[in-house]
Amino acid sequence: MVSLPKITFFGAFCAIFASTAASRVLELSDRFMDIHKEGQWLVMMYAPWCAHCKRLEPIWGHVAQHLHATSIRVGRIDCTRFTNVARAFKINGFPTILFFKGDQEFVYNGDRTKDEIVRFALRLSGPPVQEITRTQSFEAIKKAQDVYFLYIGERTGHLWETYNKVADTFQPHAFFYQSYTNVAGKHAPSENTPAVFVYKENSHYHFTGEDRNDREALNDSMYKWVNAERFPTFPKVTRGNINQLFLTNKNLVLAVVEENQLEEIQPDMIEFRDMVQAVIMKKRDKYHDHFQFGWIANPDLANSIAMMIVPLPSLIVINTTTSHHYIPEDEPRKLTPHAIELFLEQIYNESAPTYGGNGWLVRMYRSWFEFRTTLSEMWKGNPILTMVLFGLPFGFLLLICYSICCADILDADDDEEEESSHMKKD
Helix, strand or coil, X not given: CCHHHHHHHHHHHHHHHHHHHHHXXXXXXXCHHHHCCCCEEEEEEECCCCHHHHHHHHHHHHHHHHCCCCCEEEEEEECCCCHHHHHHCCCCCCCEEEEEECCEEEEECCCCCHHHHHHHHHHHHCCCCEECCXXXXXXXXXXXXXXXXXXXXXXXXXXXXXXXXXXXXXXXXXXXXXXCHHHHHHHCXXXXXXXXXXXXXXXXXXXXXXXXXXXXXXXXXXXHHHHHHCXXXXXEECCCCHHHHHCCCCEEEEXXXXXXXXXXXXXXXXXXHHHHHHHHHHCHHHHCCCEEEEEECCHHHHHHHHCCCCCCCEEEEEECCCCEEECCXXXXXXXXXXXXXXXXXXXXXXXXXXXXXXXXXXXXXXXXXXXXXHHXXXXXXXHHHHHHXXXXXXXHHHHHHHHHHHHHHHHHHHHHHHHHHHHHHC
8 A cells, every 4th residue: 555656656757757858849840941040950850650750759858858958959840741841851761860050951870869869969069179178077078978089289280170170070970179288188198289089998099190281191091080980999880870880991890699678688698799899909909990890789780781690699790891791610609819810810811701792683682681581570570460461462463463364365255256256157
């Protein structure tokens, strides 16, 4: 009798919180076309029938709740009602997340989680490079950001101009800061300034770059450096970020494991993942320039890449330039750090056998593999619905073919009857 009010109160609190979070989302109409350049907007373009939109809806409410105290207004637009909005912003799929800031418009292509969407909005809400004037701010930034870039020095010169330009390009994907030697102190030790660092895994890595008097070479080298360093050393790879990882033009080394719905991993798979991670952590200087390491918790993504059912755990390496992939000959569970290093050496020396690629035959087979896999999952999940979805169109096709064939046969019979009647008359 005593515990019942507690449960009721807790349930009521959750319901009120969910309602409050959802109420922070502004329901927008076609009038948004007139005001989207005023202030900052984070907007979800959705359709009521879209299953992905329905899954994103509670997350979107939490995003709005988190950003409520900022200058960013969070809204959503039903594109089935306001089709002119969808046409104006060239919406081709649902849900589409857009950030508006004045005349600028940014499309979000990352993971649909609250934290990632919030980071995306916060990055774009400020200037491309944010100034740090207090030493204490570094501790807060390190707790909030896994990776960030830092310029130490005055805002003048070729290095600053290049850094600011590259920051403007990569603002949707990373945080960029600027500070001074007396402010940064131990957080970014440097003998010479100006200097540029990237912070990750509790360490700062220095940008060496090209001759700073050669603007074109400096711009090219910093662009490539930022593009390669904006990821953690061993990130979780998903469908939301794998396309960005492909832009590094490195070989992508992936430990493939499986998570359950609670994001739990079996101990043997954790051990395998940690072993692969240890290779890059211990030999970063050797492999970092040529290999980007990571791990996949969704075997379906790895299966789609390999065009086969990969064993779990497993190791797969993707050439992000040619889309070829490599699989070690040894059984994954028997791999050792030394065996992984030998395998990477073979890939670097181009002596390892390659699979896949971008050829039209490979693309056709990949499409067929994904269709077959999707059909198999649908059949396991709901065989009756699968039969209805695919059986009805197939049945209609057979009926049409049958009608055409029968029509030809009937026409032929009519012609024979007419010929026979003419012969009798003669």
